[in-house]
Amino acid sequence: MSERYSCEGYASAFRQRGRLCTHCVMDEGDPDLRFDEQGRCSGCREALAIEPAWRHTDAERSPEFDATVEAIRRQNARGAYDTILGLSGGVDSSWALVCAAKAGLRVLVMHCDTGWDSRESVDNIFNLCQRLGFALQTIVVDWESMRAAQRAFFLAGVANCDIPQDHAIIATVNDVAVRNGIRTFLSGGNWVGESILPDAWGHDALDIVHLRDVWKKAGDRHLMRRFPTFGTVRRHVINPFLRRMNAWRILDHLRYDPGEARACLEREYGWSSYGLKHCESVFTRVFQCVYLPMRFGFDKRRAHLASLVVSGLRSRDSALAELAQPPMSQDDAERGAEYLCSKLGFSAEEWRRMVTSPPVPHTRYRVDTLERLAVSWAKKHLAHRMKLRKVK
Numbered sequence: 145m146s147e148r149y150s151c152e153g154y155a156s157a158f159r160q161r162g163r164l165c166t167h168c169v170m171d172e173g174d175p176d177l178r179f180d181e182q183g184r185c186s187g188c189r190e191a192l193a194i195e196p197a198w199r200h201t202d203a204e205r206s207p208e209f210d211a212t213v214e215a216i217r218r219q220n221a222r223g224a225y226d227t228i229l230g231l232s233g234g235v236d237s238s239w240a241l242v243c244a245a246k247a248g249l250r251v252l253v254m255h256c257d258t259g260w261d262s263r264e265s266v267d268n269i270f271n272l273c274q275r276l277g278f279a280l281q282t283i284v285v286d287w288e289s290m291r292a293a294q295r296a297f298f299l300a301g302v303a304n305c306d307i308p309q310d311h312a313i314i315a316t317v318n319d320v321a322v323r324n325g326i327r328t329f330l331s332g333g334n335w336v337g338e339s340i341l342p343d344a345w346g347h348d349a350l351d352i353v354h355l356r357d358v359w360k361k362a363g364d365r366h367l368m369r370r371f372p373t374f375g376t377v378r379r380h381v382i383n384p385f386l387r388r389m390n391a392w393r394i395l396d397h398l399r400y401d402p403g404e405a406r407a408c409l410e411r412e413y414g415w416s417s418y419g420l421k422h423c424e425s426v427f428t429r430v431f432q433c434v435y436l437p438m439r440f441g442f443d444k445r446r447a448h449l450a451s452l453v454v455s456g457l458r459s460r461d462s463a464l465a466e467l468a469q470p471p472m473s474q475d476d477a478e479r480g481a482e483y484l485c486s487k488l489g490f491s492a493e494e495w496r497r498m499v500t501s502p503p504v505p506h507t508r509y510r511v512d513t514l515e516r517l518a519v520s521w522a523k524k525h526l527a528h529r530m531k532l533r534k535v536k
């Protein structure tokens with residue numbers, strides 16, 4: 145048996161699939177996409193419908209920015225911190241921290257170590273906290289349980305194998321916030337770089353019924369007890385209503401250009417680049433740049449670049465030129481696959497079987513109907529508040 149973690153045909157996994165949107169760079173790799181008479185896709189039309197209106201003014205920040213900072217201070221006045229931020233070391237959360245510091249917020253910086261931090265992200269986290277004068281709390285997730293959960297998702301054959309990492313990080317940040325009496329979460333989530341993300345490419349990381357079912361059917365279930373979890377009732381009832389906790393996407397209230405932010409972080413905060421978006425985690429780098437394109441044909445760069453095109457921060461031509469090239473060479477892809485498999489305990493033959501097997505839909509496993517109802521209610525509520533246009 146060959147020990148080569150083969151990525152044969154790697155470059156061809158990045159070809160365009162079906163029709164291409166005439167406005168952004170999405171193609172029919174998103175099976176839910178619908179096109180209008182001008183050939184514009186539903187992804188970019190929906191993104192434009194939720195664009196924060198103040199972005200069309202000359203203002204550097206939204207009209208409610210100062211009042212929100214004030215409200216956060218008042219809400220958390222009794223504690224040692226105004227807010228908590230989960231820092232991954234990536235550009236979005238790093239810039240959110242810099243902006244919070246400039247706004248004078250007292251931030252508890254938390255990092256959740258899932259066992260996959262790149263060297264760059266660890267240095268970035270340390271340098272930022274030191275230069276901004278914030279205390280850092282690092283929580284290390286039990287590696288054996290993280291490994292068992294991630295193995296289960298690969299063996300299940302579903303698309304979103306990043307659910308264990310995302311779930312553990314959110315559960316841990318919530319625990320630390322509650323322990324410190326902090327009611328406001330700061331988030332690096334942002335419209336400019338994340339407005340387009342096909343639902344069909346993943347599944348909600350907080351669906352605990354799904355996480356448990358995949359783990360039970362495909363993984364080593366006795367380690368489940370050691371894994372940090374965040375249940376539906378805590379997410380939708382206890383935290384928002386009883387503890388009156390809330391989240392603020394600070395970058396949606398400021399002029400945010402990820403390219404400019406990256407340059408400023410490098411210049412002034414000893415920050416260094418780790419490559420593509422979300423690739424501060426070594427796992428996510430191989431999962432998004434090798435496994436997802438090869439098995440499912442999903443190129444996450446496409447959604448991210450489409451978002452940047454829609455927000456006017458990137459030209460469509462340059463985004464298409466970037467998408468025409470794979471994010472890494474075949475040799476690097478094979479080295480990445482070998483590293484991922486050696487940590488998770490998959491042989492070269494198991495890797496070959498995984499990337500060549502047909503995709504399995506998340507709905508093959510149990511999903512939380514209460515969670516789905518809550519999310520669809522929130523979307524409706526949000527749509528009403530944001531005056532979302534209905535997209536046909």
Ligand SMILES: [Zn+2]
Pocket residue numbers: 165166167168169170184185186187188189
């Ligand atoms: Zn489009």
